[in-house]
Amino acid sequence: MKRIPPNEAEATAGTSRRTDLGRRLAARREALGLSRAELGRRCGADGNYIAYLEEHAASPSIGTLVRVADELGVTVDDLTGASAERVRGRSTARREAALVPLGEAECRDLLGTHGVGRIAVFTAEGPTVVPVNYMMAGTDIAFRTSAASVVGRSAGTEAGFEIDNIDDVTASGWSVLAVGALEGVTDPDVLRHLNTTARSSPWAGGDRDRWMRLTPVRVTGRRVAHDW
Incomplete structure (x- = not known):
């Protein structure tokens, strides 16, 4: 070198x-x-x-x-940066492709491998899906948002959280969906732990200091598999 x-x-x-x-x-x-x-x-x-x-x-x-x-x-x-602007999911499907269900343990393991996911909440205007930087707090999914945001105002409701991974080279991928109760974090000890262990600040910037957590009651996932 x-x-x-x-x-x-x-x-x-x-x-x-x-x-x-x-x-x-x-x-x-x-x-x-x-x-x-x-x-x-x-x-x-x-x-x-x-x-x-x-x-x-x-x-x-x-x-x-x-x-x-x-x-x-x-x-x-x-x-x-070669992959930064690449539109994923346009490769041709492989022969004998099939969707294979993932076990809950594997789904939870995969949730711990990412840092950005999508939170889905219901509003008076209809469903809203927002990308967020997140971290795992035990079995809960924790993230920061603005108290005035749609998600910040959705405490006490049922919400969904999704992550996925796509590999265009092999035309394969997986997705994980967690569904559960969404709530604001208010316990001082929990807030202190989240603030000290967070790996990054929200990419969206601005005043996003309201911690929210989703406690999954159902975690499911699927993987695209091929008969090579």
């Missing part, structure tokens, strides 16, 4: 040309709490090279991208 000497990195700092790759790399690294030096050591490089990738229009080899993406827990397409 190419190493960028400290003096060279410093000399080019004034002509930084951060690319989408650099922005994505930096955002993911910072989200994981890694320094440039730490990430470099894991990839067999050094902090100066990571800094160069983040701040300049670099053209790393595919081997470098694979190692960096692997250490960051993402794919190369995720890291480079």
